[in-house]
Amino acid sequence: MTETTSKTKTSGLIQPTRRGALKTLAMGAGAAATMPLWARYTSAQSAEPIRIGFGKHATGIGAAYGRWYERTSVAAIEKINGEGGINGRPVELVTEDDGTDPRRAAEVLEKFANQSNCDVAFGTLFSHVVVGAAPRAGELKLPYFVCSEGHHVASGMLNRWTMQPGITDVKSQISAMAPFITDVLGKKVTMIYPDYAFGYDHRDNLAPAIEAAGGEIVGSIAIPPTETSFTKYFPQIPRDTEVIYHVMIGPAVLTFVKEMGEFFGPSRPEIFGFIDSLEATDLTSPGLEFLDGTYFWEGMPRYLQDDAPDYVTAYRDAVGLDANGASVSDPSDVSTSAHMFSCWETLHVIKAGMEAAGYQSTEDRQALIEAVEAMTLMEAGPAHPGGTKMFNGKTHQVFGPQYISKVEGGKLVVQKTVDYEETMYPDEVDYTSMSF
Amino acid sequence: MEFGPYLMLAMLEGAVLAAVLALMASGLSLVFGVMRVVNVAHGEFYMLGAVMAWVVTQFMMGLGGGPAVNFIAAAVLAPLIVGSIAAAADVVILKRLNYDPERVIVATIGLLYIIQQAALMGYGPDAKPVVAPFNERIALPWVAWGENGLEMYYPWGLSTTSYKLFVIVAAVVILAGLRLFMTRSRAGLVMRATQLDGEMATAFGIPVERVYAIVFGAGAALAALAGVLIVPIQQAHYLMGGDALLLSFIVVIIGGLGSLAGTVVAAVLIGMSDGIISVFFTPTLAKIIATLAVALVLVFRPQGLFGVKNR
Numbered sequence: 001m002t003e004t005t006s007k008t009k010t011s012g013l014i015q016p017t018r019r020g021a022l023k024t025l026a027m028g029a030g031a032a033a034t035m036p037l038w039a040r041y042t043s044a045q046s047a048e049p050i051r052i053g054f055g056k057h058a059t060g061i062g063a064a065y066g067r068w069y070e071r072t073s074v075a076a077i078e079k080i081n082g083e084g085g086i087n088g089r090p091v092e093l094v095t096e097d098d099g100t101d102p103r104r105a106a107e108v109l110e111k112f113a114n115q116s117n118c119d120v121a122f123g124t125l126f127s128h129v130v131v132g133a134a135p136r137a138g139e140l141k142l143p144y145f146v147c148s149e150g151h152h153v154a155s156g157m158l159n160r161w162t163m164q165p166g167i168t169d170v171k172s173q174i175s176a177m178a179p180f181i182t183d184v185l186g187k188k189v190t191m192i193y194p195d196y197a198f199g200y201d202h203r204d205n206l207a208p209a210i211e212a213a214g215g216e217i218v219g220s221i222a223i224p225p226t227e228t229s230f231t232k233y234f235p236q237i238p239r240d241t242e243v244i245y246h247v248m249i250g251p252a253v254l255t256f257v258k259e260m261g262e263f264f265g266p267s268r269p270e271i272f273g274f275i276d277s278l279e280a281t282d283l284t285s286p287g288l289e290f291l292d293g294t295y296f297w298e299g300m301p302r303y304l305q306d307d308a309p310d311y312v313t314a315y316r317d318a319v320g321l322d323a324n325g326a327s328v329s330d331p332s333d334v335s336t337s338a339h340m341f342s343c344w345e346t347l348h349v350i351k352a353g354m355e356a357a358g359y360q361s362t363e364d365r366q367a368l369i370e371a372v373e374a375m376t377l378m379e380a381g382p383a384h385p386g387g388t389k390m391f392n393g394k395t396h397q398v399f400g401p402q403y404i405s406k407v408e409g410g411k412l413v414v415q416k417t418v419d420y421e422e423t424m425y426p427d428e429v430d431y432t433s434m435s436f
Numbered sequence: 437m438e439f440g441p442y443l444m445l446a447m448l449e450g451a452v453l454a455a456v457l458a459l460m461a462s463g464l465s466l467v468f469g470v471m472r473v474v475n476v477a478h479g480e481f482y483m484l485g486a487v488m489a490w491v492v493t494q495f496m497m498g499l500g501g502g503p504a505v506n507f508i509a510a511a512v513l514a515p516l517i518v519g520s521i522a523a524a525a526d527v528v529i530l531k532r533l534n535y536d537p538e539r540v541i542v543a544t545i546g547l548l549y550i551i552q553q554a555a556l557m558g559y560g561p562d563a564k565p566v567v568a569p570f571n572e573r574i575a576l577p578w579v580a581w582g583e584n585g586l587e588m589y590y591p592w593g594l595s596t597t598s599y600k601l602f603v604i605v606a607a608v609v610i611l612a613g614l615r616l617f618m619t620r621s622r623a624g625l626v627m628r629a630t631q632l633d634g635e636m637a638t639a640f641g642i643p644v645e646r647v648y649a650i651v652f653g654a655g656a657a658l659a660a661l662a663g664v665l666i667v668p669i670q671q672a673h674y675l676m677g678g679d680a681l682l683l684s685f686i687v688v689i690i691g692g693l694g695s696l697a698g699t700v701v702a703a704v705l706i707g708m709s710d711g712i713i714s715v716f717f718t719p720t721l722a723k724i725i726a727t728l729a730v731a732l733v734l735v736f737r738p739q740g741l742f743g744v745k746n747r
Contacts, residue, residue: 060675065559224719228670228679232449233716235442235593251563251673262573263593286567 032134037068050085050359052077052350053112053121055133061250062126063224063281068336069123070095072343075318079382080347086354091347094118102132109133113140116168119362120350123147123343126249127198134158141436142363149173149299151201154397156429159351160436163372163396166346167299167339168389170201172423176402177297178209178270179360180416185270185295186242192233194249199225202247225250234263246378247274254278258287271295271346275302275405275412279336284325284410291407293396295415298403300386301325302337315385316342324411341386348383349375349391366436373432390420394430399423441578441591441684442715448596450711452669455607456662458703460609460680461687462646462696463658469694470631470651473535476544478527478659479681480551481518485660486566486672487559488514504569507668514664515657522656523649526583530652531645548677555674568599568668603665610661611700631694685727690733692743702741 054073057066073257077093092115098105105124112118120143124130127150134152137144138159146153148166151171153164173288189210193199199222207217219238223230227250237244248256257277261268271294280403283291301308301327304316320328327333349372357364357371373393379390389400399420405412464478489510525547533539570677575595577588618624629637629645638644662680663672670676687706691698706726713722733740 059556059561066561226679227719228676229449229453232446232711232719235445235715237593239592252670254563254565255670262595262597264574265573265595267592272472280562285565287571 021400039041047089049090050354051092051094051116051118052347053109053116053118054093054095054123054192055098055105055108055121056095057100057125057129058097062100063130065125065336065339066100068280068340069343072319072340073123073347075320076344076347079318080351082347086351087359098124098129100126102127102129105129105133106136109136109142109144111141113142114427117362118142119359120145120368122346122350124340127152127201128196130162131157133196134162137161139364143368145346147339147346149339150198153206154392154395154428156395156431159429160369160434163369165372165391165396165398167342167398168392168400168402168423169397170198171205171295171425172399173402174202174205174209175425176418176423177404178206178213178215180404181245181272182210182213182215182244185272187215188218188240188242189215189245190221190237190241190243191217191245192221192223193247194225195222196225198249199247206245222257223248228252228255230256230259231263234260241269243270243272245272246277248277254285257291261287263291264290273297275338279338280334282332282334283407283412284335292409294407296405296407296412298405298412298414299338300341300411301403301405301414302335303413305414309380311380311382312385314382315341319344345384345386349378366414369436388420390424392427394432395427396431438591440580441594443712444578445594446575446712447598447708448711450708452600453710454704454707455604456666457707458611458685458700459607459665459685460659461684461691461699461703462614463655464684464698465688465691465694465696467652468688469657469696470627471535471599471648473537473540474544475652476541476681477547477551478655478684479505479677480548481656481659482663483555483672483674483677484521484551485514485663486667486676487555488517488560488660489664489667489672490564490566490672498591502569503577507566507569510566511664512663516659518660519653519657523653526649526652531648535648547578552674552677554584557568559672561611561674563673565670565671566667570602571597571668573597574601577698599668603669606665610704614658615696634641662723683726686730689730690740692740695740695742698740698742
C-alpha cells in the first residue's frame with residue numbers, strides 16, 4: 001500500500017492501441033539503453049520531486065501516533081512546498097505502514113531505498129521499531145530521521161545514518177523532570193513503566209536523576225505494553241510512596257490510568273506522569289477526574305496556552321488542532337501533541353540539511369548527513385514551533401525545552417518550562433568518527 | 437500491602453477474568469461439543485462483540501440515551517449481530533466443508549483474518565472506550581487482630597468497582613441460564629441429541645444443519661457477550677481476540693472439550709490462578725503456568741478434567 005500526497009494521476013482512461021503500445025515500448029527500451037546519460041540529465045535538471053519515505057505506525061499498538069504523525073507531516077510538506085520546496089524541487093511524502101513492527105519496519109526501509117526511490121526515510125516513533133530497523137538503514141546507506149524520543153540514538157547503539165533532530169530523548173527529559181519531582185512533589189518515588197526499550201530508558205535514567213536530586217526510588221514496576229488489565233500490578237506499590245511516576249504506552253493507556261484512580265480512591269499520593277500515558281486520550285474521559293491536580297511532562301503543550309506565540313498557532317492551524325489539542329473536524333479525536341511536532345521539525349531539518357548540502361540526488365546522501373551533523377542552534381519559529389533547540393552532531397540527538405503541566409479543570413496548563421541548556425548531559429558517543 | 441488484603445484483591449481480579457473466560461470458553465466448548473469442530477475464529481467473535489458494543493452505544497448516544505440504556509442495548513444487540521454473522525458463516529462456509537475437522541480449522545483461521553482485518557478497516561486501529569452503566573469505587577474492609585481484639589479497617593488500595601462485581605454476577609447468571617437451557621428446554625434436548633449422534637438425530641427428524649447453524653451462532657454470541665461485558669473495563673481494540681482465544685483454548689482443554697461444567701471449573705481455576713500469580717509474582721509467570729498445565733493435562737489426561745473418553 002503506497003500513498004503519495006501529490007496527485008499526479010491524469011484523469012480519464014488511456015486507451016492503448018497496439019501500435020501505440022509498441023511505440024511506447026520502443027521508447028522505453030531506448031531510454032533504458034541511454035540510462036546513464038539520461039539519469040545524469042534529470043538530476044542536473046532537478047525536476048523530480050524529493051521523496052521522503054514515511055514509516056507510519058498505521059496499525060498495531062502505535063496506530064494513534066501514526067495517524068497524527070501523518071497529519072503533521074502532510075501539513076509540514078504542504079508548508080514546505082508552498083514556500084518553494086527543497087532546492088527548488090517539490091517534496092513528496094511516500095507513506096508505508098510498518099504495523100508498529102520492527103521486522104516490517106526494516107522491510108519498509110528496504111522498499112523506500114530500492115523500490116520507491118526515496119531520498120531519505122523518516123518518522124518512526126516506537127523505540128523497539130527504531131532499534132530493529134536502524135541497522136538496515138545503515139546497511140542501505142539511507143539517511144533515517146527518527147522521531148522516537150528513545151535514548152538509543154544518543155547512547156551510541158545505532159549508526160551514522162540514523163539521526164534524531166526533531167525530538168529530545170528520554171534521558172534529557174528525565175534530567176529536566178527529576179529536580180521538579182523531588183523539590184515539589186516528594187522524595188520517595190515509585191515508577192511504573194512499559195516493559196520494553198523505551199521503558200528501560202526511563203528505568204535506567206530515572207534512578208540516578210532522582211538520587212542526584214536528593215530523592216530515592218522505592219518501587220519499580222514494569223508492565224508489558226500489550227497488557228489490558230492493570231489493577232493486579234498496583235499492590236506492588238510500596239505503602240510509603242510519596243510520588244507515583246508513570247509512563248505507559250499502547251492501546252490500553254486509558255484503562256491503565258482509570259484503574260490507577262480506582263486503586264487509590266480518595267487517598268492518592270502525588271502523581272507525575274509522562275503524557276505518553278494519555279496521548280490521544282481525552283482528559284475528560286469518565287474515570288479520569290482524579291487526575292485533577294496531578295502533573296504531566298509534555299514535549300509540546302497539548303492545550304493552546306494563553307501566551308502561545310504566533311508560530312505556534314500557525315503550526316496548530318496547519319495541522320488542524322483546536323484549542324484542546326483535538327482535531328478541528330472531530331473533538332473526540334485527540335492528538336499526540338507532545339510528540340508529533342517532531343515530524344514537523346524533522347522535515348524542516350531535512351530541508352535545511354539538503355539546502356546546506358546542495359542535495360541533488362541519492363548520491364548526496366552522505367553530504368546530507370554531514371550537513372545535519374554540522375547543525376547546532378535551532379531557533380524557535382515557524383520551522384521549530386516546539387521551542388529553541390540545540391542539536392549535537394556527535395550524538396545525532398537534539399536537546400530542547402521540556403514542559404511541566406498541571407491538570408486543572410480537565411485541561412493541561414503549563415507550570416514550568418525547562419530550557420534545553422538544563423537538559424544536556426555528557427556525550428556518550430561520537431558518530432562523526434564512524435565511517436559511512 | 438499486607439498479605440490478606442493483597443490476596444483478596446488478587447482473587448477479585450481473578451474472579452473478573454474467570455467470569456469473562458467462562459462465558460467465552462463455554463461458547464467454544466458448546467460449538468465443539470455439538471458440532472465436533474474447533475473454531476479458531478472464536479477470539480474474533482469476542483472482539484467483534486466488544487466493537488459492536490462500541491458501535492451500538494455510539495449510535496444510541498446519537499439518539500440521546502443514557503449510559504445504562506446504551507449498555508443494555510449493546511448487551512442485547514451486539515450478541516445478536518455477532519451470532520447472526522457466525523450463523524451465516526456456518527451456512528456459507530462450514531456447511532460446504534461437511535464440517536470436516538481439518539478443513540474447518542483452516543477455514544476458521546481464514547475467518548479470523550477476515551474479521552480482524554474488516555474490523556481494522558471499518559472500526560480503525562484505536563482502542564475505544566464504552567462508558568460503564570455504573571462504576572462506583574467500593575472500598576473493601578478487612579478484619580485483623582489489633583490491640584482491641586478483632587478490628588475492621590479499610591486497607592489502602594483494597595477496592596473494586598461495582599461494575600466488576602456486576603460482571604461476575606452477570607456471568608454466573610448467564611451460565612446458570614445456559615445450563616438450564618441445555619438440560620431443561622426442548623431446544624437444548626435437540627442440541628444434546630445432535631451432539632450424541634448426528635445421524636440418529638437426522639433419522640428422528642431433527643434438522644441437524646439448522647441446529648449446527650444455531651449452535652455456531654450461539655457460541656459466537658456467548659463470546660460476543662463476554663466482549664460486551666469486558667469493554668467498559670478494558671476497551672475495544674481490533675487485536676484483543678488473540679490473547680482471549682489462547683486463554684479459552686487453555687480453559688477448554690483443561691476442562692475437557694465439550695463439557696460445560698468442566699469449562700466453568702477450568703475457567704475459575706485459570707482465572708483465579710492468573711489473578712493470584714499475576715499479583716504476587718508476574719503476569720508472564722501466570723501465562724507460563726497456565727500453558728504448562730495444558731501440556732500436563734494433554735499428557736496425563738488427554739480428555740481433560742471433566743471430559744469423557746472416546747469410546
